[in-house]
Amino acid sequence: MNEKKLLEKKEWECYIFESNGHIELSIPTAKPTPGFDIVYILNETEKEKYLQIGIKALEDRIADMKMNFSNYEMNSWR
Structure with a gap:
């Protein structure tokens, strides 16, 4: 199973996850x-x-x- 582990967060500013040796940055907007x-x-x-x-x-x-x-992957909240 590919689970994300939350490494760090600044509420409503950015979230940093680790999964399968990769680090993912997520910015809510x-x-x-x-x-x-x-x-x-x-x-x-x-x-x-x-x-x-x-x-x-x-x-x-x-x-x-x-x-x-718009140059990045975007995941809708819906």
Whole structure:
């Protein structure tokens, strides 16, 4: 079974999960309606930096996900 383990969260800002050796970043957004989770799997470089210094390493990626959400996988809340 492929279960996600929550590694870190900032409520309504970002959630970081680990699954099968991959780290997934999820950003909730209410726009566009009906609301989405914007999802991104970290590449190896991002993963290593995150494991070394934490969420600070992902600030640029998080900002890009919020601004350019249509370039990422989006899971509707419905």
